Amino acid sequence: MKKTPLHSTHQHLHATFTEQNGWQIPAHYGSVTAEYHALVEDVGVIDVSTLGKFRATGKDALGLLNRLSTNNLMQMEPFHAMSTVLTTEKGRIxxxxIxxxxxxxxLLxxxxxxxxxTDLQWIENYTFPLDDAxxxxxxxxxGCLLIAGFSAVKVLSDLAGKPVEEWSIHQFDHTSIDHVPCTLMRTSDLSVPAYYLIxxxxxxxxxxxxxVANGATPVGDQAYQTLRIETGLPVGGYELTKAVNPLEAGLHHAISFNKGCYVGQEVVARVDSSKKIKHSLYGLRLEGDQLPAPQDKIYTETEKEIGFITSSVRSIKLQQLVALGYIKNRDFTAGMDxxxxxxxxxRAKTSTLPF
Known part of the structure; x- marks a missing residue:
């Protein structure tokens, strides 16, 4: 079981741990509800060091990533980032x-x-021997922290010694936090202002x-997942898999429709031009107290299969169980049983996102 660089810190905070993707991470620090309210009302800090990170160097590295993924990385300006999707030949995720x-x-x-x-092996499979990449x-x-909440701007502006409120999504800069060199980037994750600190x-x-000394509350994975699912944010391993394409997952912001060819481009372009997105990600408000599991099937009341579950949680905002799932667009109506x-x-009722 892998541990993040902050594992001892979490232990000293008496965190309750959980396992996720082969990592031991904090589930909570005592009160999931208090941690959730810190995110939506003040500011919280989450250990997201489990995010994979790779460095790309060489004069051909950017071009190689560009021809393997959906966005036009050649248009990136210095100190800006882009979301982009590695896709299969069939246009699947x-x-x-980022x-x-x-x-x-x-590049990082x-x-x-x-x-x-998996990502590095995928890239290697398409790297030519003469590529300088x-x-x-x-x-x-x-290490990587996610600082999120409406007070995140003030906390980070004070710590970094520079205003970050007007930063655009994915704008970043190198800064120093308590004399430690860091990279600070604004992100679009969640429904509140959020920044990565690497x-x-x-x-x-x-x-x-x-x-934490500047006012952020330590937040564990349970509160983060609650807000993520309420927001309708898709993540790898749950909503983002080879079972779906980027358009079905709502990743339009990570796709360029006028760049050159990339792996899977013809399929993604054909789905977009024909406006035939079969499934989309929707919400479900559940009755009772049982959470469904990922891949559980969704049916109409007449027993027609129309989709499958990806994530579920007890919503603090709605005070009921909710889930995310892919549902066939031709069968979807908001509020249907x-x-x-x-x-x-x-039993459940469908919902648009966010909840």
Whole structure:
């Protein structure tokens, strides 16, 4: 079982741990409800060091990533990042990446926690022998924090010594937190202002302590997942898999429709031009107290199969169980009654996102 650079810090905070994608991470620090309210009303800090990270160097590295993924990475400006999707030949999702471009042309990419080795192997499969492109797994070399909430701007502006409120999504800069060199990037994750703070792994506890000392509440995975699902944010391993294409997952922001060819481009373009997106990600409000499991099937009341579950949680906002799932667009109507076949039959009503 892998542990993040902040594991000892979490132990000192008496965190309750859970396992996720081969990592031991904090589930909560005592009160999931209090941690959730810190995110939606004030500011929380989450250890997301489990995100995969790889460094790409060489004059052909950017071009190679560009021809393997959906967005036009060649248009990236220095100190800006882009979301882009690695896709299969059939236009299905391998992984969603965030690629950061520094002034020196060196690239750093963030991947889903469980996908780093798969992503690097996928890239290697399409790398020609003469390509000047080198990709290094640096996941264990860096800690990564997600600072989120309406007070995140003030906390980070004070710590970094520079205003970050007006930053655009995926704008980033190099800064220093308590004399530790860090990369600070605004992200579109969640329904509240959110920023990634990336730092050398050995100094992650020091950076965490500085963020907490400036007012952020430590938040575990349960509160994060609650807000993620309420927001309708798709993530790798749950909503983002080879079972769906980027358009079905709502990743339009990570797709360029006028760039050159990339792996899977013809399929993605054909789905877009024909407007025939078969499934989309929707919400479900559940009756009862049983959470469905990923891949549980969704049916109409007349027993017609129309989709499947990806994630579920007890919503603090709605005070009921909710789920995310892919449902056939031709069968979807907001508020319709459906049946989920899990260990027992669960009745639910469909919902648009966010809840």
């Amino acid at each position: 391998v992984d969603l990446l 690629v950061l471009k520094s002034k020196k042309q060196e 990419a963030l991947t889903s926690p469980h996908q780093i080795e 080198h990709f290094e797994n640096v996941t264990d070399s860096f 730092c050398p792994a050995e100094y992650a506890p020091l950076v965490w302590s500085a963020v 459906v049946i989920i076949r899990s260990q027992t039959v669960i």
